Structure formats: C-alpha cells, structure tokens
Amino acid sequence: MKTSFFEFHVAISGLFTAKSSLSTISHNVANAATQGYSRQRAVVKASPPLGFNNGRGMVGTGSEVVNIEQVRDLFLDSKYWGESGVFGEYSAKTAQLTVIENIFNEMDAENGLSATCTSFFERASDVVTTANDTTFRTNLIQAGGSLAQTIKSEALALRKQQIDANNEISIVVAEINSLGIQIASLNKQIATFEMDGSKANDLRDERTRIMDKLSKLVNAEAVERDYGTPMNPNDKRYVVMINGYDFVSNYEMNELGVRERAQKLNDLDEEGLFDVWFPNLDMSFNIFHPNLKGQLRGLVDARDGTGTGFAGLGPQASNYKGMPYYMAKLSSFARTVARAIDLGDSVDTLGNVKKLTGVIGHVNGFNLEGNGNETGAPDEGTLFFTIDDGTGPVPETFSLTASDQDKQDFYDRMNCFNFIVNPALDRQPALLNCAPDPLQGESAYAVARGFGYVSSDNSLFREGKLQDYVAGISSEMGIDAYQAKKFEASYGDVLSEIENQRIAVAGVDMNEEMVNMIQNQQLYQASAKLVNVINTIYGTLINNLGA
Amino acid sequence: MRVTNSMLSNTMLLNINRNMGGINRLYNQISTAKKIQVPSDDPITSARALKFRSNVSDNAQYQRNVSQGMAWMNVTEGAYNNVIDIIKSIKDRCLEAANGTLEAADRQAVAAQLAQLAKQLGTEMNVSYAGRYVFSGFRTNEPPMFDVQTDKSYRVTQDFGAYDIERTRFYQKLSADGVPETGRTDMIKLAYSLPSQAQNLILVDGAGNTITATPTSASAPDAYDSESLASGSANLITETGEIVLSSLDSPNITSLSVTYDKTGFMPGEPNPIVYFKCSELDSLGAVIKTYNMDGHDIMYEFSANTDLKINSLGYSTFTDKLYAELRNLGLLMENIPLSSQRQLQDKYRALGYAGAELEDAANRQMAEEKAVLSTVLHDRFNNMLSVCDSHLAIISREHTDLGARMNRLELVLTRLEQDESSYKELMSDNEDVDMMEAIMLKSSAEAAYQASLKAGANIVQMTLSNFI
Known part of the structure; x- marks a missing residue:
C-alpha cells in the first residue's frame, strides 16, 4: 500500500538524481583539461518498485544514483606502459648520442678527428718535399700534437658524458623511488576509501598517472590482485613490478639504491660507476637484463655499452655502442696509428704482426744530426707518439731490439687518454727522424714518406684505411643517433596514438557533457514541476477536502 | 570511435x-x-x-706537391740547358784547337777559356732551389762543387771502366833545349791532383789484381810512358792526378777501383760526398762517417701511392770524368815546354854551327818540336771532343728524361685539377x-x-x- 506523500519521494528522487548527475558533469567539465583524468558517469537506476497487494502490478519509486563510475580501458594502460618504456629508452639514448655526436663533431671541416688526421698526413707530405726545413718538421710535430690533443679531448668529453650519464642514473633511481612511495601511499588511501566497495576514481587516475611516469623511467607493470574473501570482499592489492622485480606490493615498497661498482667493467671507465640494487634486500638489480627498458636502459646502454658485451659477462652486458665503445675505438686508433708511425708495423685481430709496406717507422729513422735519438745512444730510437699516463717519466725512446712482447706491452698501455706526441720533439724539432740512413743527407725523407704509406695502407684497420676508420666512427655514431631519434619519434607517435585511444574512451567530450547537462537540467526542472503539481494536489486534498 | x-x-x-x-x-x-x-x-x-x-x-696537397716539384724541375732544366751550351762551347774550342797549329799565346787563351767554362759548369752544378742544391740528392746542404776552401779529409773511391782509359800520346822534353819525345800513354784521370805524399792509394782492377802506383812528377823522365812500365805498376802524376798504366796491363783492365785519401779541397773542386763513395777521416786518418750516393732519388707524392722522381744528380750530369779531362787538358796546355828560338841558337852555336847552318838546324828542331806537339795536341783534343760528345749524349738523355718527367707532372696536374x-x-x-x-x-x-x-x-x- 502506498504511503502518503509517496509521490513527493518519487519526484524528489528525480531532483537528487539530476543533481548528482549534474555534479558529476561539472566535475568532468572541471577536469576536462586534467592530465590523466578519466571521465566519470553517474550510474542511474530506477529504484526498486513497490508492488500492489492486489497483484495489479508494481509502482515505480523513482530513480537513484547507484555508483559514480570511471570510464576507462585498463588494457590500454598496460599497453601504454609497455611502449612508454621503449620511448623512455630511446629518448635517453637520443639525448646521450646527441652529445657524443657533438663531441666528435665530424661535420666540422676544421676540428674533427678526420680533419686533424688529414692535416697531420699533409704536413708529413710537406716534410717529404722539404725535409731539410725545420719549419716543416715543426709543423708536422704540431699537427701530430693536435691529432693527439683531439683524441684526448674527445676521450675526456666522452668520460665526462659517462659521469653525467652515471649521475643521471642515480637521479632516475631516486625518481623511481619517489614514484614508488607515491604509489604505495595511494594504494593505502584507495584501499581505505574502497572498503565499502565503491571506487576511488580520482585516486585511481592519480595512480595510473604515476605509473605512466614510472613506465618512462623503467619497464614497469602493475597488476591489481583480488585477495577478497567472503568476510572481507574488497581486499584488492596493487603490485608494481619493475624489470621483473617486485617493487611496490600494496603498501610496501622495496627501495631501490645505487652503489659504486667494486670493479670497473672497462679499463677506461671512470672510477666508481653506479650499479643499482635493493639495499634492504641486499639484492642487486640487473641493469643488463635484455628486457630492461625506459630511461634507465637508455642511460645504462650509453654509459656501459661496449658494442660487443663484456668478456666473461656473456649476455648480461650491454652490446650497445656507448661511451666505452667509442673510448675503445679512439684508443685502438691511437694505438694503431702510433705503432704504425713509430714501428712501421700493425697487429691484426689474431695478433699477427705485419710489416707495413713502405713504412720505416720513426724509431728506426735518423734525425738531422744523423742520430736515432737525442743522446746518440745506439739501439734506441726517438718515438713520435708516446705515453703520458702520469706514472713515472714519459718514455721518449724505444729500444730497437725490443721483443714482440715488449712492443705489445708498450702499445697495450697506450690509450686515448695518455696518447701524446713525444715531448722531446716539442722541445727540439730537429729530433724528428726523417732519414732512413744516418748519412743520407738533410733532405732525406723516407721515414716521413712512410707516414703517408700509413695513411694509404688499405689493411691498417679491419675497416680499411685510417680515414675509413675515422669516418666509420662518425658514421656508426651517426647511424645510432639517427636510429635513436627515429625510434624516439616513432615510439612517441605510438604513445600519442595509445594516448589518443585512451582519451577516446576516457576523455571528457564537451559536447557530450553539454547534452548530458541539458538533459539533467530538464530532468531537474521537470522533477521540480512535479513537486509543484503534487504539492497542488495535496493542497487540494488537505485544504479543500478536510475543511 | x-x-x-x-x-x-x-x-x-x-x-x-x-x-x-x-x-x-x-x-x-x-x-x-x-x-x-x-x-x-x-x-x-x-x-x-x-x-x-x-x-x-688530399688533392690540394698533391697539387702543392706538384707546384713544388715543378719549380724544382724548372730550376734543374735551366741548369741542363746551360750545361749543354757550355759543353758545346767547349767542343767548339777543342775543334778549333785540334785543327790548327797553336802558338803559345793561343794555347794560353784556350787554356784560360777551358778553365772559365769548367768554372761555369761548376756554377751550374751549384744551382739551388729555395736554398737547396738541386744536384746533391738528399744532401741539399752540400754544394756539388765546393764553393769555399775546406780542410776536411776524405777517403775517396773512384770506379773506372775500360772506356775511361784514355789511350793517347804523351809529350816529353827532358831538357830545355832537347828534342821532345812522344810515345804511347794509357791513363786514367782522378778527380783531384794528389800530392806526392798521397796516402793509401790503392788500385784494384776488375780481376782483383792490385796495381802499385808510384807518385811521380809530371816532368820526371818517362813519367807518362806506358810502355816503360812493368805489369802491375803505374805512375801517379802528382800535379794532375793522372794515373799512367802499364801498356801490358791496360788492354786487360775491364774495371778499376781507385781509393785514395785527400785532404783539403779548393773552391770549384767536386764535393766528394756528392760525387763519390767516400769516408770522412779525422786528423789521425780514422774513418768518421761513410757516405755513398746510392738511392738519392727525391720522389714527391703526386697521388695516392704514385711517387715521381723530381731530382737529377750532379755526378751523372757534370761528371767527375769531364771535370778531370778539362782540368788536365788545361794543365797540359799551360805547361807545354817548347824550346825558344834563342835556346836553339845557343844550343847549335855550342855544337859548332854558324850562319845559315845555325839557322837551319834551329829551325829544323823547332819544326820537329812543333810537329810532335801538334800530333800530341791533335790526339788530346780529339779525345776531348769524343769525351764532350759522350757527355752530351748522357746529358741529352738525362735532359730528355727530365723533360718526360715534367710532361708527366703536367699531365698529373691536369688530372688533379680535373679530379x-x-x-x-x-x-x-x-x-x-x-x-x-x-x-x-x-x-x-x-x-x-x-x-x-x-x-x-x-x-x-x-x-x-x-x-x-
């Protein structure tokens, strides 16, 4: 049996529904520009009807809002996180390689390694034409100096970039931690709000937004596992994995940290580069895992990539062409050129020593005084390039009776940081050994001519000629930078496509909201009208019938 | 959507x-x-x-090298042209001298002219490009001909071939008014005159036989007479640096290596370290440094792995042989003893001639002397002519070679410019x-x-x- 004033309840439920809907609409409109916001919808249902006793049907009781639900496709989120990792990796690589590219600066016609190299061999050719003139000899020595200086400054810039990448890694790790803390705390808030089975929509949006950020830094996945029991049906736990490790499990976070490497992975690396670990678990985080993504991967590849992986570390290493790769390239260049210029031979990948055609070797030559070195001591030859590694005196001469092993040891010590022109030549340009024979005369140039044969030797490097090797460094780096830029751009496109898909589902559409607004406004107005009508009805009933 | x-x-x-x-x-x-x-x-x-x-x-560098090389070769070519002209003048002088009967004054004039031309040849050999002597191989700071006197000592080795042995006639007059004699002389000429105390003179022929040379003055009796020399012996004429070989040996000699020490060089003399295998000696005669002129081709790089020779060497242009010929011919001309009219008249007066007979006898001897001298000079000048011709042939060959190289360099330059x-x-x-x-x-x-x-x-x- 209907109660009195029942119609008021029905009409008022319309007012309430319209008001709730309108407030949801205005929340949507207010957040139309909010990043990561997903639109909400008031789920309206007819309230349970009342049945007539006489079985002549049911009478409706109006409407009610049962839920404010979020319109969102969770599958698109995990898709976004997956692609965002790759995007993060390549945007970090682009940033790193752009710097390396500028370090090598090969397109600079004056100062690139290729240009200084060309200039060095041209000065050698000048000496051939006028070997007696000390000015020409001095020019050659200075050109050698700029070659060494170019290599060294490029190597130092690479090392500085390695340090920067290392610092960035620690910043990324700190950022990952900070995002993890936020996720853990949101998990707690969401659980508290959702105790009664409702949805904490805005908090969930916030958590997704943070996951979006995290997925750019490192490959991250999130799952919400249902631990609900009949007693406690709303126990959902949110778990975040990064690179396959549990990172956030519901309210708890495994803090990530960096620690200095005990042992360098590469001889030329800066001391104390960071490895990543979970300090609380005393467990290391494999930064060389093939599935690692995100900026962290990009930075690790750039900082540690040797192009070949590390001996003994197997697949657990970065085979990207990062800073160590380019430092090794420069070192191999310095070593090969120095050995060819000074000893007149080269060592192939199998370790076989090969005499270079036409190249006498600076140590085997004789200076203007008819001596092989400054003091005139026999069996010693002045070096053109030598090693200054800050430990002990710089070797200025080389024994002419050195064994293959001694030669190997000497040139193994040489790298892109310690490669210099013999300071003795800087002091005294007359010490340049040009003559193949002590008494051939002041214009004898065969040794300097040999420099030219070094530059035209087709098999000096596996890559071919010396200039091919230098051009190879630059084009390898160009190709990698090109690839990183392309990947960054294309994954950026992929991301914005997924983002568009997300917005298509979850974004606020003004026109839709306006239509809904007008609908609800009309609902409200009509319900209010009904209240008025019912009021008139009851007025008639009470005032006119009763009295 | x-x-x-x-x-x-x-x-x-x-x-x-x-x-x-x-x-x-x-x-x-x-x-x-x-x-x-x-x-x-x-x-x-x-x-x-x-x-x-x-x-x-690289191309720009090669072009720089070409212009350097061209400049060098132009200088060389200029010198060649001059050398050819000079040798032609020498030939003209010799031609005149060989065909005429020269009076003493004419001989002096020819001697002076030859000396002058030899000096000019030396100057041509000392041309330089950008302060570098172009004919010295890699020793661009060493003039091919000494330009200042030096006191250095060198042990020089000179190699002679069979064709270097001059088979000619000597002219010998034992007393001021005696009748000149002539005879066969087979000799080679060293680049320098050697003093009588010339040390360490060693002659080894192609068969490995040592020939002993005795220092002799040019005016000593039979100094030049090859037929009076025993096999295995020779005379070194100290004033001229000529070595007179025994007529028994000379037909069998295929080559001859002569080593000697020489201290002190005059301006205009060939620089041994540019011309010969030699060793520099210290004051005690010990070897300090040993030089040779093998492999002194200066090659510039004109494209990748293409090197072209740009220099020519002094010893193959104005050879030490030509230098020695000129010097010795000059010395010969200056020092030909002929009896004077008065000496002859004194001589025949003392022998009891008088009047027309005296005149006759003196004139007869004078004519005889002149006839002998004429035969000898004719022989010598003819020899000099053939020496000049063979040198002209050598130099023309070198000159043609140089021209070909310059042509090639021009082609290289054209190609480099196109490239x-x-x-x-x-x-x-x-x-x-x-x-x-x-x-x-x-x-x-x-x-x-x-x-x-x-x-x-x-x-x-x-x-x-x-x-x-």
Missing part, C-alpha cells in the same frame, strides 16, 4: 609541432647551406661528406643545399604551418556551449 576535445587539441598540437619541426629543419639547411648539420641527420651523406672532404684535401673539380662537385651535390628547392619547400612548409594554425584555432574554439 569517440572523438573528444582533448583528442582534437592533442592532434592539433602534434601537427603544428611537426610542421614547426619541418620548418626548423629547412631553416637550418637554408641558413647553413648544408643539407646536414650532424651525422645523425643523414649518416650516409655524412660518411660520404667525410670521404669527399678528405679527397679534396678537384669533380670531387668538389660531388661534395657539393652530396652536402650542399639546393637553395631553390629548399626555399620552395620552406614556403610550402610555411603555408602548411599557417593552415594548421588557422584550422586548429577555429576547431578547438567551438563546443556546444557556444550555442546554448
């Missing part, structure tokens, strides 16, 4: 951004006139650019922006940019709320 406002504005931003990126790229290209700024803009183009740049740069322009064209094609195209592209990119701005601005402004 649902389309929302944020999608519209995102897409609009993305498109505007892409358009701006395009304009930025074109602006960079136009303002630097280069297609690429960094290798990653286009790795292939950048690798090619490096290759072309180094080609262009340069084609490399530069390739380089420009590869890395330079085609301005017209780029500006056109930029204009259309600007149009697209403006259109995207305008359309975007209109679309994102409108929603249903504008009409409620």
Whole structure:
C-alpha cells in the first residue's frame, strides 16, 4: 500500500538524481583539461518498485544514483606502459648520442678527428718535399700534437658524458623511488576509501598517472590482485613490478639504491660507476637484463655499452655502442696509428704482426744530426707518439731490439687518454727522424714518406684505411643517433596514438557533457514541476477536502 | 570511435609541432647551406661528406706537391740547358784547337777559356732551389762543387771502366833545349791532383789484381810512358792526378777501383760526398762517417701511392770524368815546354854551327818540336771532343728524361685539377643545399604551418556551449 506523500519521494528522487548527475558533469567539465583524468558517469537506476497487494502490478519509486563510475580501458594502460618504456629508452639514448655526436663533431671541416688526421698526413707530405726545413718538421710535430690533443679531448668529453650519464642514473633511481612511495601511499588511501566497495576514481587516475611516469623511467607493470574473501570482499592489492622485480606490493615498497661498482667493467671507465640494487634486500638489480627498458636502459646502454658485451659477462652486458665503445675505438686508433708511425708495423685481430709496406717507422729513422735519438745512444730510437699516463717519466725512446712482447706491452698501455706526441720533439724539432740512413743527407725523407704509406695502407684497420676508420666512427655514431631519434619519434607517435585511444574512451567530450547537462537540467526542472503539481494536489486534498 | 576535445587539441598540437619541426629543419639547411648539420641527420651523406672532404684535401696537397716539384724541375732544366751550351762551347774550342797549329799565346787563351767554362759548369752544378742544391740528392746542404776552401779529409773511391782509359800520346822534353819525345800513354784521370805524399792509394782492377802506383812528377823522365812500365805498376802524376798504366796491363783492365785519401779541397773542386763513395777521416786518418750516393732519388707524392722522381744528380750530369779531362787538358796546355828560338841558337852555336847552318838546324828542331806537339795536341783534343760528345749524349738523355718527367707532372696536374673539380662537385651535390628547392619547400612548409594554425584555432574554439 502506498504511503502518503509517496509521490513527493518519487519526484524528489528525480531532483537528487539530476543533481548528482549534474555534479558529476561539472566535475568532468572541471577536469576536462586534467592530465590523466578519466571521465566519470553517474550510474542511474530506477529504484526498486513497490508492488500492489492486489497483484495489479508494481509502482515505480523513482530513480537513484547507484555508483559514480570511471570510464576507462585498463588494457590500454598496460599497453601504454609497455611502449612508454621503449620511448623512455630511446629518448635517453637520443639525448646521450646527441652529445657524443657533438663531441666528435665530424661535420666540422676544421676540428674533427678526420680533419686533424688529414692535416697531420699533409704536413708529413710537406716534410717529404722539404725535409731539410725545420719549419716543416715543426709543423708536422704540431699537427701530430693536435691529432693527439683531439683524441684526448674527445676521450675526456666522452668520460665526462659517462659521469653525467652515471649521475643521471642515480637521479632516475631516486625518481623511481619517489614514484614508488607515491604509489604505495595511494594504494593505502584507495584501499581505505574502497572498503565499502565503491571506487576511488580520482585516486585511481592519480595512480595510473604515476605509473605512466614510472613506465618512462623503467619497464614497469602493475597488476591489481583480488585477495577478497567472503568476510572481507574488497581486499584488492596493487603490485608494481619493475624489470621483473617486485617493487611496490600494496603498501610496501622495496627501495631501490645505487652503489659504486667494486670493479670497473672497462679499463677506461671512470672510477666508481653506479650499479643499482635493493639495499634492504641486499639484492642487486640487473641493469643488463635484455628486457630492461625506459630511461634507465637508455642511460645504462650509453654509459656501459661496449658494442660487443663484456668478456666473461656473456649476455648480461650491454652490446650497445656507448661511451666505452667509442673510448675503445679512439684508443685502438691511437694505438694503431702510433705503432704504425713509430714501428712501421700493425697487429691484426689474431695478433699477427705485419710489416707495413713502405713504412720505416720513426724509431728506426735518423734525425738531422744523423742520430736515432737525442743522446746518440745506439739501439734506441726517438718515438713520435708516446705515453703520458702520469706514472713515472714519459718514455721518449724505444729500444730497437725490443721483443714482440715488449712492443705489445708498450702499445697495450697506450690509450686515448695518455696518447701524446713525444715531448722531446716539442722541445727540439730537429729530433724528428726523417732519414732512413744516418748519412743520407738533410733532405732525406723516407721515414716521413712512410707516414703517408700509413695513411694509404688499405689493411691498417679491419675497416680499411685510417680515414675509413675515422669516418666509420662518425658514421656508426651517426647511424645510432639517427636510429635513436627515429625510434624516439616513432615510439612517441605510438604513445600519442595509445594516448589518443585512451582519451577516446576516457576523455571528457564537451559536447557530450553539454547534452548530458541539458538533459539533467530538464530532468531537474521537470522533477521540480512535479513537486509543484503534487504539492497542488495535496493542497487540494488537505485544504479543500478536510475543511 | 569517440572523438573528444582533448583528442582534437592533442592532434592539433602534434601537427603544428611537426610542421614547426619541418620548418626548423629547412631553416637550418637554408641558413647553413648544408643539407646536414650532424651525422645523425643523414649518416650516409655524412660518411660520404667525410670521404669527399678528405679527397679534396688530399688533392690540394698533391697539387702543392706538384707546384713544388715543378719549380724544382724548372730550376734543374735551366741548369741542363746551360750545361749543354757550355759543353758545346767547349767542343767548339777543342775543334778549333785540334785543327790548327797553336802558338803559345793561343794555347794560353784556350787554356784560360777551358778553365772559365769548367768554372761555369761548376756554377751550374751549384744551382739551388729555395736554398737547396738541386744536384746533391738528399744532401741539399752540400754544394756539388765546393764553393769555399775546406780542410776536411776524405777517403775517396773512384770506379773506372775500360772506356775511361784514355789511350793517347804523351809529350816529353827532358831538357830545355832537347828534342821532345812522344810515345804511347794509357791513363786514367782522378778527380783531384794528389800530392806526392798521397796516402793509401790503392788500385784494384776488375780481376782483383792490385796495381802499385808510384807518385811521380809530371816532368820526371818517362813519367807518362806506358810502355816503360812493368805489369802491375803505374805512375801517379802528382800535379794532375793522372794515373799512367802499364801498356801490358791496360788492354786487360775491364774495371778499376781507385781509393785514395785527400785532404783539403779548393773552391770549384767536386764535393766528394756528392760525387763519390767516400769516408770522412779525422786528423789521425780514422774513418768518421761513410757516405755513398746510392738511392738519392727525391720522389714527391703526386697521388695516392704514385711517387715521381723530381731530382737529377750532379755526378751523372757534370761528371767527375769531364771535370778531370778539362782540368788536365788545361794543365797540359799551360805547361807545354817548347824550346825558344834563342835556346836553339845557343844550343847549335855550342855544337859548332854558324850562319845559315845555325839557322837551319834551329829551325829544323823547332819544326820537329812543333810537329810532335801538334800530333800530341791533335790526339788530346780529339779525345776531348769524343769525351764532350759522350757527355752530351748522357746529358741529352738525362735532359730528355727530365723533360718526360715534367710532361708527366703536367699531365698529373691536369688530372688533379680535373679530379678537384669533380670531387668538389660531388661534395657539393652530396652536402650542399639546393637553395631553390629548399626555399620552395620552406614556403610550402610555411603555408602548411599557417593552415594548421588557422584550422586548429577555429576547431578547438567551438563546443556546444557556444550555442546554448
């Protein structure tokens, strides 16, 4: 049996529904520009009807809002996180390689390694034409100096970039931690709000937004596992994995940290580069895992990539062409050129020593005084390039009776940081050994001519000629930078496509909201009208019938 | 698919951004006139650019080398022309002298002329380019002919062949008024006169036999007489540096190596370290340094692995043999003893001649002396003529060789210039922006940019709320 004033309840439920809907609409409109916001919808249902006793049907009781639900496709989120990792990796690589590219600066016609190299061999050719003139000899020595200086400054810039990448890694790790803390705390808030089975929509949006950020830094996945029991049906736990490790499990976070490497992975690396670990678990985080993504991967590849992986570390290493790769390239260049210029031979990948055609070797030559070195001591030859590694005196001469092993040891010590022109030549340009024979005369140039044969030797490097090797460094780096830029751009496109898909589902559409607004406004107005009508009805009933 | 406002504005931003990126790229290209700024803009183009740049740069170096080499060879060629002229003058002098009967004054004049021409040859040998003697091989600081006196000591080795043995006649007059004798003399000529105390003179013939040379004065009896020498012995004429061989030996000698020590050199004498295998000696006669002239070809690099010889050597141009011939002929001319009219008259008066008989006897001997002298000089000058001819042949060969090399160098230069322009064209094609195209592209990119701005601005402004 209907109660009195029942119609008021029905009409008022319309007012309430319209008001709730309108407030949801205005929340949507207010957040139309909010990043990561997903639109909400008031789920309206007819309230349970009342049945007539006489079985002549049911009478409706109006409407009610049962839920404010979020319109969102969770599958698109995990898709976004997956692609965002790759995007993060390549945007970090682009940033790193752009710097390396500028370090090598090969397109600079004056100062690139290729240009200084060309200039060095041209000065050698000048000496051939006028070997007696000390000015020409001095020019050659200075050109050698700029070659060494170019290599060294490029190597130092690479090392500085390695340090920067290392610092960035620690910043990324700190950022990952900070995002993890936020996720853990949101998990707690969401659980508290959702105790009664409702949805904490805005908090969930916030958590997704943070996951979006995290997925750019490192490959991250999130799952919400249902631990609900009949007693406690709303126990959902949110778990975040990064690179396959549990990172956030519901309210708890495994803090990530960096620690200095005990042992360098590469001889030329800066001391104390960071490895990543979970300090609380005393467990290391494999930064060389093939599935690692995100900026962290990009930075690790750039900082540690040797192009070949590390001996003994197997697949657990970065085979990207990062800073160590380019430092090794420069070192191999310095070593090969120095050995060819000074000893007149080269060592192939199998370790076989090969005499270079036409190249006498600076140590085997004789200076203007008819001596092989400054003091005139026999069996010693002045070096053109030598090693200054800050430990002990710089070797200025080389024994002419050195064994293959001694030669190997000497040139193994040489790298892109310690490669210099013999300071003795800087002091005294007359010490340049040009003559193949002590008494051939002041214009004898065969040794300097040999420099030219070094530059035209087709098999000096596996890559071919010396200039091919230098051009190879630059084009390898160009190709990698090109690839990183392309990947960054294309994954950026992929991301914005997924983002568009997300917005298509979850974004606020003004026109839709306006239509809904007008609908609800009309609902409200009509319900209010009904209240008025019912009021008139009851007025008639009470005032006119009763009295 | 649902389309929302944020999608519209995102897409609009993305498109505007892409358009701006395009304009930025074109602006960079136009303002630097280069297609690429960094290798990653286009790795292939950048690798090619490096290759072309180094080609262009190498080419410029080769062209510098060519101009250096050309200048050097021009200097050499000038010297050759002069040397040929000088040798021709020497020939003319010799021709005149060989055909006429020379009076004492004429002989002196010829001697002076030959000395002058020899000096000129020496000057030509000492030409330099940029302060470097061009005929000295790598020893560009050593003049081929000494220009100042030096006290250095050298142990010189000179090699002679069978053709270097001059078979001629000597002229000998044992007393001031005696009748001159003549006879066969087979001799070789050292580059220098050696004092009588000449040390360490060693002669070894091709068969390994040692010949012992005795220092002898030119005026000693039979100093030049090869037929009076026993096999295995020889005379060293100290004033002239001639070595008179035994007539028993000379037909069998295929080659002869002569080693001697010489201290002190006069200006105009050949520099042993440019001409010979030699060792510098210290004051005690110990060897300090040993020199030879093997492998003194100066080669410049004119393209990758193509080296061309640019120099010519003094010892194959104005040879020490020619120098020695000229010097000795001059010495001979200056020191020919002929009896004077008065000496002869005194001589025959003492022998009891008088009057017309005296005149007759004196004139007869004078005629006899002149006849002997004439035969000897004729022989000598003819020999000198053949020496000159063979030298002219050598020098012409060298000169032709030099000319061929200069021609080749000109061809090289032409090719280098062609290469340069084609490399530069390739380089420009590869890395330079085609301005017209780029500006056109930029204009259309600007149009697209403006259109995207305008359309975007209109679309994102409108929603249903504008009409409620």
